[in-house]
Amino acid sequence: MFVEHSKEAPRPDVSAVAALDEPTRRRLYNHVVRQPGPVSRDEAAEALGLARQTAAFHLDRLADESLLDVVYERRSGRTGPGAGRPAKLYRRSARQVAVTIPERHYELAGRLLAQALEESESTGEPVRPVLHRKARELGTRLAGPDQA
Template sequence: MLVDTSKEVRDPDVSAVAALDEPTRRRLYDHVVRQPIPVSRDEAAAALGLARKTAAFHLDRLADALLLDVVYERRSGRSGPGAGRPAKLYRRSARQVAVTLPDRRYELAGRLLAQAVEESDATGEPVRRVLHRKADELGRQLGEQNKTNVFDLLERYGFEPRREGDVIVLSNCPFHTLAQEHTETVCGMNLHLLSGILNGLDAAGLQACLAPSPGRCCVQLQPAAQEAV
């Protein structure tokens, strides 16, 4: 899920992908995720012909990047005094890593659309009305849970904000392909999401307005006293 442009924001997914750029680390990752049970440092080192210290270093780096989970088990099956210390083992993390450039957030859109369809089917309320409400609720949650400035939160969620006078223009649409094919539905969802974010952040001086323009998001943030374009 945005950013003060004077600060560097490191996307954890980008960091995870960068961790796999090192050839030995990538080989270890591929080996671990193909195994049916967690793998020890000794097992990984023997399988790939590496020194144990080298394998341990790279496995821990993969764990630091949240690409692998660490578990501790006694492989002997023994317990109690004399059973020895549990071994440090590695297995695939449940975390999903996805990097797109420019930043896209199709999973977020998919969840909102699925929730809207399910609630509409259950209640009979028009699906678009439900979608707008769900988007506004999510935006409020994001704003309330990430008390920061508007730029930081918008940057975090891929909108690439920049100022043009007293207006904040969003240079990227995180839902670009969907918005191209289903413009009215997705842009309406986006408008209510951003309105919710502003409310969650208590950014009373700004309002989200539809202002379609080629090469940018269909929504921009204008001074609250200014009429929507």
């Protein structure tokens, strides 16, 4: 079995979520992920009552977004020369998709809070003013010297 991942450069998760906004594409995605094994274009089209070309278009778009993986395998059981071309099949990708708007940086917030707690404990200064100072210092560093 050969697995092909998307040839496109990785895009933000928001693009993958947007791809699922199209109702036919979302139905195809849901169908594929519920199956125990890879699904062919013909199987997906028949299961959802779609034209094969429509199913192929949407399945390939889902693969382009890395929501589905493409695998090639012979289903006839025959091998060697004359066995025919392997079928293009689709299965759920292992990719995890998460979108928050605006983007959150929980690790950064946690690190700032931990530093503020540590400094507060060693100096006796209340945590809130230390946290505000640390956040302001970090913001100034991130903005760069030209932005200050």
